[in-house]
Amino acid sequence: MRRRTLLIASTTIGGMVLSSHYLHRKSRDMTATNHEFEITKTDDEWLKLLTPEQFQVLRKHGTERAGTSPLDKEYGRGQFVCSGCELPLFTSETKFDSRTGWPSFYAPIEGAIETTTDRSLFMTRVEVHCSRCGGHLGHVFKDGPKPTGDRYCMNGVSLKFIPA
CATH class of the missing domain: 1.20.5 (Single alpha-helices involved in coiled-coils or other helix-helix interfaces)
Incomplete structure (x- = not known):
């Protein structure tokens, strides 16, 4: 019994x-907040511009599998931009190897991101979004390196690398 x-x-x-x-x-x-973003599109319009994986992450708050993004091991000089709208988000100078399987940075470019509170999966996390299109990029945690102590853990499919 x-x-x-x-x-x-x-x-x-x-x-x-x-x-x-x-x-x-x-x-x-x-979307990241209730305000209008500079770039807004319908799901159908986003589906025409993004791969299915990019759409799932950027527009539906999905997460790619750890270790699947080539950007995790990209350490060339340049910028990481939003794959939805190409807004510069992070520079290569702030990238570090977090050993999590996702591209990680200790600081974004000023004004490039917005954050919201994510209370899914019985935990509270800070979710990171593109400030121009509202696309979901990943999460930020307080276990990163100096000087900020932040770890911006990003989905590789939400980013594009533009070499300098």
């Missing part, structure tokens, strides 16, 4: 976790 109760409780809790995360992701606003 105890094993049956434990199994039912575990299944119920697991189902609630998965469904709440699925519903939360499907129903939430896909």
Whole structure:
């Protein structure tokens, strides 16, 4: 009887976790804030400009698998720009190897990003967005290197590298 109760409780809790995360992701606003961005497009317009992976990350708040982006190992001189609107977001001087499998930076270019609070997956994180198109880029954490102590952990598909 105890094993049956434990199994039912575990299944119920697991189902609630998965469904709440699925519903939360499907129903939430896909822009950084409620203001109008300089660049706004419909989903159909974004789908014509972006790859399916870029659309999922930038417009639907997805996350690419760790270790899949070649930009994680890109250390040439240049800028990392938004793959949705090409706004310069980070310089190569602020990039570092966080060993997380995602491109990481300790500081953005001034005015290039906006942040919101992400309360999905039973945790609170700071979500990073492009300030021009509102595209979801990744998250920022307080475990980065000096001088800022920040780690901007970005999805590689949300960025393009422009060599200097």
